[in-house]
Amino acid sequence: xxxxxxxxxxxxxxxxxxxxxVLVLAAIVILLWDIVRKGxxxxxxxxxxxxPRRGMTEGxxxxxxxxxxxxxxVTAFLAIPMGMFTxxxxxxxxxxxxxxxxxxxxxxxxxxxxxxxxxxxxVILFVxxxxxxxxxxxxxxTLGLMTLPWTITASEEALKTIPNSYREGSLALGATKxxxxxxxxxxxxxxxxxxxxxxxxARAAGETAPIMFTGAAFSxxxxxxxIKDPFMALPYHLYIMATQHxxxxxxxxxxxxxxxxxxxxxxGMNTVVAVVRARLRRKRxx
Amino acid sequence: MKSxxxxxxxxxxxxxxxxxxxxxxxxxxxxxAAVLILAGIFLLLAxxxxxxxxxxxxxEFLTSAIWDPTSPTKPFYGILSQIAxxxxxxxxxxxxxxxxxxxxxxxxSDVAHWRVREIVKPVVEILAAIPSVVVGFxxxxxxxxxxxxxxxxxxxxxxxxxxxxxxxxxxPTIVSISEDSLNAVPVTYSEASLALGGSRxxxxxxxxxxxxxxxxxxxxxxxxxxxxxxxxxxxxxxxNARAFPHGLLDSVRTMTSNIAVELGEVPYFTTHYYALxxxxxxxxxxxxxxxxxxxxxxxxxxxxxx
Numbered sequence: 362x363x364x365x366x367x368x369x370x371x372x373x374x375x376x377x378x379x380x381x382x383v384l385v386l387a388a389i390v391i392l393l394w395d396i397v398r399k400g401x402x403x404x405x406x407x408x409x410x411x412x413p414r415r416g417m418t419e420g421x422x423x424x425x426x427x428x429x430x431x432x433x434x435v436t437a438f439l440a441i442p443m444g445m446f447t448x449x450x451x452x453x454x455x456x457x458x459x460x461x462x463x464x465x466x467x468x469x470x471x472x473x474x475x476x477x478x479x480x481x482x483x484v485i486l487f488v489x490x491x492x493x494x495x496x497x498x499x500x501x502x503t504l505g506l507m508t509l510p511w512t513i514t515a516s517e518e519a520l521k522t523i524p525n526s527y528r529e530g531s532l533a534l535g536a537t538k539x540x541x542x543x544x545x546x547x548x549x550x551x552x553x554x555x556x557x558x559x560x561x562x563a564r565a566a567g568e569t570a571p572i573m574f575t576g577a578a579f580s581x582x583x584x585x586x587x588i589k590d591p592f593m594a595l596p597y598h599l600y601i602m603a604t605q606h607x608x609x610x611x612x613x614x615x616x617x618x619x620x621x622x623x624x625x626x627x628x629g630m631n632t633v634v635a636v637v638r639a640r641l642r643r644k645r646x647x
Numbered sequence: 648m649k650s651x652x653x654x655x656x657x658x659x660x661x662x663x664x665x666x667x668x669x670x671x672x673x674x675x676x677x678x679x680a681a682v683l684i685l686a687g688i689f690l691l692l693a694x695x696x697x698x699x700x701x702x703x704x705x706x707e708f709l710t711s712a713i714w715d716p717t718s719p720t721k722p723f724y725g726i727l728s729q730i731a732x733x734x735x736x737x738x739x740x741x742x743x744x745x746x747x748x749x750x751x752x753x754x755x756s757d758v759a760h761w762r763v764r765e766i767v768k769p770v771v772e773i774l775a776a777i778p779s780v781v782v783g784f785x786x787x788x789x790x791x792x793x794x795x796x797x798x799x800x801x802x803x804x805x806x807x808x809x810x811x812x813x814x815x816x817x818x819p820t821i822v823s824i825s826e827d828s829l830n831a832v833p834v835t836y837s838e839a840s841l842a843l844g845g846s847r848x849x850x851x852x853x854x855x856x857x858x859x860x861x862x863x864x865x866x867x868x869x870x871x872x873x874x875x876x877x878x879x880x881x882x883x884x885x886x887n888a889r890a891f892p893h894g895l896l897d898s899v900r901t902m903t904s905n906i907a908v909e910l911g912e913v914p915y916f917t918t919h920y921y922a923l924x925x926x927x928x929x930x931x932x933x934x935x936x937x938x939x940x941x942x943x944x945x946x947x948x949x950x951x952x953x
């Protein structure tokens with residue numbers, strides 16, 4: 362191949378790669394822009410602070426926002442401590458063995474289980490067997506199980522960044538293993554563990570399939586009183602407003618508004634994590 | 648903290664050992680829970696699926712294309728159309744996502760200035776953060792009408808719509824894992840190729856991509872696993888017609904969307920109810936298999952790297 366043809370081939374090839382990138386970036390911009398543009402008009406203080414009115418064609422989405430916050434709190438209650446403890450076991454205690462390999466394999470497979478399958482599991486275990494009914498509790502626990510593999514992985518990543526010399530220094534002074542972990546590992550790993558788990562929670566907050574049958578309700582004109590109550594949630598509310606509402610044309614602006622609030626919530630959590638992480642990294646360097 | 652440390656030191660060795668192993672045991676229990684949860688999901692799904700097969704033969708369930716559980720005369724429980732629909736949207740999504748994703752990965756690893764890379768990578772990650780219900784909503788209100796205009800169909804809610812959305816959703820996985828494996832190709836490979844007079848493009852296409860192939864395959868499998876199990880996107884964007892799909896412009900109902908559509912309406916503890924759990928079990932087994940393949944491929948590749 363002549364040098365010139367080679368240069369042309371390279372130019373064309375790299376152009377293809379650039380086109381691929383432009384396609385992806387265009388998709389992202391179009392997705393976000395459409396929601397912001399058409400949802401922006403609906404997004405007022407009244408929209409996020411009022412109850413729905415007139416068969417959800419007017420009023421706000423306060424119950425859905427509150428429901429998503431409550432269910433995510435239950436999710437955090439299960440997934441954060443359990444994820445951290447499992448990560449501590451895997452990174453600090455577990456030796457390379459067949460059992461450790463099986464545990465790691467199970468975690469990777471858990472993260473691949475479809476969200477609707479978690480929903481089915483939640484219906485059997487929490488709604489029926491444990492008799493929690495369709496409630497914030499059932500939905501939160503279902504989401505918690507789904508989030509667990511993410512919080513484990515994120516916590517372990519944070520533990521891995523702590524140099525071994527920290528542990529060895531403590532052990533050399535006569536500390537037990539747990540003392541070394543408690544005083545010389547966890548305090549330094551904790552910020553990283555928490556930021557990672559918040560990312561998992563953000564994903565859980567946006568999930569619909571696992572909560573559809575474990576507690577999310579079509580429409581409730583009041584706020585939930587306890588965690589044994591069904592609830593409205595932002596992602597499920599968006600699904601309802603987009604497909605199940607009796608007057609789809611009237612509901613469309615509210616659907617866009619709901620999509621925007623959900624997007625702001627999820628991307629907001631992601632942005633906070635990114636900022637905190639950047640700050641942590643700078644602190645570690647100095 | 649200090650006084651506690653002093654107390655610890657004053658403990659007898661035995662008490663200390665017992666406490667240490669209790670703590671270790673506690674963390675071990677958390678570790679083993681992951682295995683129990685996975686096994687529990689399989690077992691509970693299986694026990695809820697089994698009653699369906701008192702009335703429906705397994706062979707018929709998997710090979711019949713007719714799903715009509717509410718028929719007043721004779722209900723049919725065949726999920727072949729749903730399996731075919733799932734495969735149709737998943738495979739089409741991969742046909743779109745793999746070239747585009749690999750292109751972006753190649754651009755990031757071999758062409759882009761590091762400043763561009765620092766900006767583009769987190770932007771692509773945004774896609775992973777967008778909730779699937781929002782993506783499905785845009786399929787309904789944005790992509791659907793656009794496709795309708797292009798094809799002359801009434802609403803554009805079809806397999807193609809779902810495939811495009813699933814492709815967008817699996818891009819972050821494919822881009823990031825492919826880019827990692829392209830970057831993991833030893834520099835000596837590229838240097839040898841460049842020294843022999845290969846251009847950077849030739850080096851990427853003929854040396855780096857083949858060398859990174861197992862990582863790329865693993866990325867595709869993981870993206871596919873996500874696409875098979877994705878619910879809200881296909882539920883909202885593909886129109887949910889029950890018939891066997893004959894093309895990309897047909898409205899389809901995947902296994903996931905069938906569960907989502909019907910579980911809310913079905914009376915508990917009927918054959919129909921159990922059959923929906925049987926679909927869930929099939930879904931679990933399929934994604935499990937895809938993820939295991941990805942795992943084996945990735946593992947092999949990491950071992951070779953070492």
